[in-house]
Amino acid sequence: MEKHLPYPHVVPNHTRSDKLYLFIKRIMDVMGALFGLLLLSPVFAVVAIFIKLEDPRGPVFFHQIRIGKNEKEFKMFKFRSMVSNAEDLLDQLLDQNEVSGAMFKIKNDPRITRIGRFIRKTSVDELPQLWNVLRGDMSMVGPRPPLVREVAEYTSYEKQRLLVIPGCTGLWQVSGRNSVGFKEMVELDIRYIDRRSISYDIKIILKTIRMLFGAKDAF
Template identity: 85%
Template sequence: MVYPHVVPNHSRSAKSYLFVKRIMDVMGAIFGLLLLSPLFAIVALLIKLEDPRGPVFFHQIRVGKNEKNFHMFKFRSMVSNAEELLEELLDQNEVSGAMFKMKNDPRITRIGKFIRKTSVDELPQLWNVIRGDMSLVGPRPPLVREVADYSSYDKQRLRVTPGCTGLWQVSGRNNVGFERMVELDIRYIDRRSITYDLRIIFKTIRMLFGDKDAF
């Protein structure tokens, strides 16, 4: 089977889009961090109350643009030794392809269930946006072990900066398998524009009030 290949657009319009997108990313992330600082404080307190010995934030090595690794930040929603317990759960993966998702993951804490359901656990990634590791909108940044199983076709989704949200997240999220996620990411890369990004951001904001597909 011959897969379509994403050809990067080096036109003036593409460069203008990337310039405006970066300004929108930085301004949006700074505004979001300031606006949500009270929520950050509340979530941090609840995480500490449930597990005083564990950290508030969780960072994990993810693969970004052009397969460059970076540390992605999240609110900790799992027990402190979640990474060590993962190996015992891999055979219970509930999504297809090169990623792991489990609806009733026993590693998730009580506060973790809430912040994952509302995607609040993802908000610290705004700091990754300011650093330039991520964008507000783009493909989900995969784990190193996931990329190890990628085909050359799958790696097309790594041609752009990963995002806090994207077309996959607003198109069914965990009800969408890996192959479909890759197709959605490539579709986004082909069609991306400021208008398209804003539409995805607005859809994501609505989902923050309770996404039944998030786990």
């Protein structure tokens, strides 16, 4: 039996104003991603060196299949913050999950490397997703893209998260991130979809920048 949460179902808006919003949002995404990749290129180089120094055999970048708008699969990129065989070790850790619902996270994940712990704490590991934004797989702001195995557990209500292009940051990240449970995350994402606008996106981006360094619940 499907669970029904208090927030009403969202009906996608296809009005002219919504099309204008999406057009402006895409321009902002492309300009933001290009500027970010150019400005942060020295950071990319330094992080790549440290990742290789700690684990020369592993790749610098890690990609994972995620679910985007309308349940379309895409490759999401990150700096590798875990040991090379992290995915193979996942089954041994599932019973230690510290996040409720269809997500998996543990604070002291033994698979995380030393440099990985730092880049996760500062969210630097997420920077390669600017490439996903440039490609159109993701936006600067939107619901975080879930894993395939997570979506397999979604109810029809929870799949409303997938009505829009996923984002690098969103209402969930600026509202508590891992201290917010899965149900609350769904509610925040649906609230964002229902209220999204250029001014709302800018507000979330600015709040994300303020939280970027020293985010205590980023793991």
